[in-house]
Amino acid sequence: MLKNLGSAVLFQLGWFACVLGGNSPLLLLAGGALLVHLLFISRSMAEVRLVVVVCLLGSAVDSLLLNAGVFAFKQPGLLIPFWLILLWALLAITLNHCLAWTAKPWWRAVLLGAIGGPLSYYAxxxxxxxxxxxxxxPTLxxxxxxxxxxxxxxxxxxxxQRLR
Known part of the structure; x- marks a missing residue:
């Protein structure tokens, strides 16, 4: 229970640091939240692998949306800004902890994704x-x-990643 609360608090702290700070020194706070999670909440290589996989997948999806004209950021480029890549890493730390309840039954993950994903971008x-x-x-x-x-x-x- 305490680990779930910790991952939720760290994610929210990191989310605000990324979204409000952009590519500013506030990213150190978001990076710190990720590091605290990996050092104190889940000290496993499976969690590190999950962070890498989610970052790569999420960054690829958002970069495709950026290049398709769905998103526009202050900084031009073919790839999403670094703060959004870090936000994907922060999402990864919630999957086995505070959002683990969405795994079964499968429709919970679908429903949370359909509602929570767009709400995060809207915010x-x-x-x-x-x-x-x-x-x-149309975007939402x-x-x-x-x-x-x-x-x-x-x-x-x-x-x-947990089964490996």
Whole structure:
């Protein structure tokens, strides 16, 4: 229970540091949250592998969306900003802890992805971290469909990494 609460608090702290700070020194706070998790909450190589897998997968998906014109960031580029890559790492630390309850039955992961994914991007948009060139509702509806499957895949990845 305490580890779940710890992962939730660290994720929220990191989320705000990333979204509000962008590529600023506030990222040290987000990196610190990730490090505290890996050193004190889950000291396993499986967790480190999960962070790497989620970062690669999430960064690829968001970079594709960026290049498709779904997202726009203050910094131009073909890849998403570093703060968003770090945010993917922070999401990874929740999968086996405070969000582990979404693993079974499978529809929980689908439902949380369909609702939580778009809400996180919406909050980021409201705080000025990202823009939606295609419009608010088309973007949120598309993200809902995408995240329904993506979050279920991430939960599956977390289970696979635990079994290795």
């Amino acid at each position: 980021g948009q409201r705080l000025g971290a990202v823009q939606f060139p295609l419009g608010l509702w 509806l598309g993200l809902s469909v995408l995240w329904a499957g993506l979050f279920a895949l991430l939960i599956t990845c977390s289970r696979c």
